[in-house]
Amino acid sequence: MSHAAPGLSIARTVAALRERVAAWRAERLTVGLIPTMGALHEGHLSLVRAALAQCDRAVATIFVNPKQFGPKEDFAAYPRDEAADAAKLAGAGAHLLFTPSVAEMYPDGHATTVSVGSPLTEGLCGPFRPGHFAGVATVVSKLLLQALPDRAYFGEKDWQQLQVVKRFARDLDIPVAIEGVPTMREGDGLAMSSRNAYMSAGERRVAAALPRLMNETARRIAAGDPAAPALEAMSASLTSGGFTAIDYVTLADGATLRGLDRAAQGARLFAAAWIGRTRLIDNIPVPPVGAP
Numbered sequence: 346m347s348h349a350a351p352g353l354s355i356a357r358t359v360a361a362l363r364e365r366v367a368a369w370r371a372e373r374l375t376v377g378l379i380p381t382m383g384a385l386h387e388g389h390l391s392l393v394r395a396a397l398a399q400c401d402r403a404v405a406t407i408f409v410n411p412k413q414f415g416p417k418e419d420f421a422a423y424p425r426d427e428a429a430d431a432a433k434l435a436g437a438g439a440h441l442l443f444t445p446s447v448a449e450m451y452p453d454g455h456a457t458t459v460s461v462g463s464p465l466t467e468g469l470c471g472p473f474r475p476g477h478f479a480g481v482a483t484v485v486s487k488l489l490l491q492a493l494p495d496r497a498y499f500g501e502k503d504w505q506q507l508q509v510v511k512r513f514a515r516d517l518d519i520p521v522a523i524e525g526v527p528t529m530r531e532g533d534g535l536a537m538s539s540r541n542a543y544m545s546a547g548e549r550r551v552a553a554a555l556p557r558l559m560n561e562t563a564r565r566i567a568a569g570d571p572a573a574p575a576l577e578a579m580s581a582s583l584t585s586g587g588f589t590a591i592d593y594v595t596l597a598d599g600a601t602l603r604g605l606d607r608a609a610q611g612a613r614l615f616a617a618a619w620i621g622r623t624r625l626i627d628n629i630p631v632p633p634v635g636a637p
């Protein structure tokens with residue numbers, strides 16, 4: 346166990362993590378877990394603050410999980426800066442950073458995958474990122490069982506991931522409360538993401554159209570327009586605005602993730618689109634027709 350910044354310790358092994366959490370438990374302190382891949386921004390820190398509002402101790406994890414990246418995805422290029430991340434976590438009041446090596450998480454012979462079935466993983470990002478949610482479910486289930494916190498915090502920005510985590514935690518009887526935290530956005534509405542750093546200044550200006558068009562489209566559907574033409578118009582506007590590829594623009598139920606053709610209670614608008622080599626995702630609620 347080492348100290349990176351005032352108040353923040355670092356654990357690199359499961360044994361060190363468990364030792365620290367056990368000491369807290371012996372003092373009857375409650376523990377919140379915040380799994381991340383690092384390159385931390387205010388969105389991640391809002392999860393730390395949510396944990397500290399409900400728990401006595403906050404444990405952040407940083408692990409760039411090779412199992413959730415496809416062979417053509419950005420695992421090698423993913424931004425890594427442990428010292429900067431540790432300083433941010435200390436500033437937000439986190440108590441412990443758990444940052445294991447790949448060998449610590451997946452020792453030789455590791456052969457078990459946690460995989461959540463339909464319909465949660467068959468739509469939205471599922472078809473575009475084969476194996477991604479199994480990689481997420483495998484690593485998050487390990488982190489939950491390694492730390493055994495009272496609560497674990499996930500961003501609503503990755504809505505499908507949040508539903509997948511809630512489902513396997515329930516299905517596997519993992520005794521941890523899964524908490525969703527609202528999306529933190531930049532001044533122009535773009536959802537904060539570690540991958541935003543990949544964009545050039547010009548691409549970043551193009552990106553602002555995504556939240557703007559999502560809000561417009563959500564308003565249109567909430568006013569009673571059928572979804573299909575509104576979603577098609579949004580895709581066309583993204584393309585004419587400089588997005589280079591659209592994976593999906595979809596209206597779906599927020600709990601089941603099944604597609605919807607009109608606004609309904611619990612409906613959300615979901616989008617994933619590319620600007621050059623940067624893939625952006627976002628989602629927002631769509632109130633039922635007639636809601637104030």
Ligand code: AMP
Pocket residue numbers: 380381382383387388389391392498499500501502503526527528529530536537538539
């Ligand atoms: P990542 O490091 O991208 O894997 O994200 C770690 C956690 O932070 C996940 O639960 C994300 O959903 C959450 N997160 C990422 N971006 C945001 C954001 N803009 N607002 C709130 N939570 C976020």
